[in-house]
Amino acid sequence: xxxxxxxxxxxxxxxxxxxxxxxxxxxxxxxxxxxxxxxxxxxxxxxxxxxxxxxxxxxxxxxxxxxxxxxxxxxxxxxxxxxxxxxxxxxxxxxxxxxxxxxxxxxxxxxxxxxxxxxxxxxxxxxxxxxxxxxxxxxxxxxxxxxxxxxxxxxxxxxxxxxxxxxxxxxxxxxxxxxxxxxxxxxxxxxxxxxxxxxxxxxxxxxxxxxxxxxxxxxxxxxxxxxxxxxxxxxxxxxxxxxxxxxxxxxxxxxxxxxxxxxxxxxxxxxxxxxxxxxxxxxxxxxxxxxxxxxxxxxx
Numbered sequence: 001x002x003x004x005x006x007x008x009x010x011x012x013x014x015x016x017x018x019x020x021x022x023x024x025x026x027x028x029x030x031x032x033x034x035x036x037x038x039x040x041x042x043x044x045x046x047x048x049x050x051x052x053x054x055x056x057x058x059x060x061x062x063x064x065x066x067x068x069x070x071x072x073x074x075x076x077x078x079x080x081x082x083x084x085x086x087x088x089x090x091x092x093x094x095x096x097x098x099x100x101x102x103x104x105x106x107x108x109x110x111x112x113x114x115x116x117x118x119x120x121x122x123x124x125x126x127x128x129x130x131x132x133x134x135x136x137x138x139x140x141x142x143x144x145x146x147x148x149x150x151x152x153x154x155x156x157x158x159x160x161x162x163x164x165x166x167x168x169x170x171x172x173x174x175x176x177x178x179x180x181x182x183x184x185x186x187x188x189x190x191x192x193x194x195x196x197x198x199x200x201x202x203x204x205x206x207x208x209x210x211x212x213x214x215x216x217x218x219x220x221x222x223x224x225x226x227x228x229x230x231x232x233x234x235x236x237x238x239x240x241x242x243x244x245x246x247x248x249x250x251x252x253x254x255x256x257x258x259x260x261x262x263x264x265x266x267x268x269x270x271x272x273x274x275x276x277x278x279x280x281x282x283x284x285x286x287x288x289x290x291x292x293x294x295x296x297x298x299x300x
Contacts (some may be wrong), residue, residue: 019125024123025116029086031149032115036108037070039156046161075100086112113150118283122148125287147175147236148286151279154229158275164225172229176236198239202246203231226274233282241282241289247282249274 070079077099083089090109097104126144150171158164183192206227213221234242253274259265260272285292 006211021120021123024119028119029112031119032112033084033086033108034273035149036111038153042157043161044163046163046208064284067193072100072102074102075106087116095195111156115149118148118152121144121283121287123139123220143178143284145174146171148283148293149261150175151282153278155279158225158273158279162223162273164229166273169225169228169232172236175233181237187263192235192238193240193277194233199231199234199241199253202234202242206230214266223274226278227250229278233278237282237289240293241285244289244292245278245281245285247281248284249277252280253277267284 070084071077072079075097076205077097079098083093085092089110090104093104095104095106096102122144123141126141150168154164154168157168174282180192183189206222210220210224210227213219230246231246237245256277257272261295
């Protein structure tokens with residue numbers, strides 16, 4: 001009976017894609033709000049100005065994303081639930097705090113909105129081509145949403161603190177293991193040689209990019225967090241998507257660096273976080289990687 005209901009529900013979603021994508025967008029808004037809370041309240045772990053100060057248990061509790069309550073960044077008034085509705089509360093309040101009328105940081109609604117868009121894209125690629133678990137619609141959807149959400153969290157953390165938390169690298173590693181296990185269960189191949197080889201090559205490449213500048217210019221190049229991330233991420237993406245991801249990451253990073261230099265927002269030799277570019281490259285490879293791979297070989 002349960003199986004019949006699930007089949008019927010799946011057919012309803014496929015017949016009414018607008019409902020499917022709208023539902024994903026709404027879930028994305030709420031998860032985006034949650035992700036923003038996780039990143040902002042982790043500042044006592046990563047910001048030197050906060051780490052250097054001794055915090056009481058009550059202060060740390062308020063900074064915790066597990067137990068703390070949301071409050072205004074300016075007047076520190078605790079926010080009611082109806083002021084915490086993702087995106088809608090920001091629009092309803094006109095972008096200002098209900099109590100002190102100070103402007104709400106636009107990064108809050110932007111994070112919520114882009115997470116909603118990310119969930120829509122994840123749902124799209126899930127229906128289109130990303131099939132890992134055979135005949136299991138919901139497990140496939142959950143898998144791709146967790147992959148995209150983890151990458152998005154990596155972007156938010158690295159963009160804000162210039163660090164990739166080890167916990168997120170562990171999640172990517174577990175996802176890669178899960179993919180490897182499912183591939184073995186289906187194909188009976190214990191190790192995917194092309195994927196493993198690509199992951200090793202990417203790891204070696206990133207290690208060289210970290211230590212070669214130390215030899216030439218007495219400063220590290222690639223960040224250690226990027227090195228930790230690249231091996232499980234490359235294996236998770238697969239060799240085609242991994243190559244596209246790294247290529248796109250360097251292209252985007254190079255263009256962004258040139259823009260910063262032209263606008264005098266950065267100086268030549270200044271260290272930039274590479275994690276956000278790697279995330280963008282990975283998301284591009286997830287959504288359009290196979291098409292880009294095939295298009296490139298057609299050009300040749």
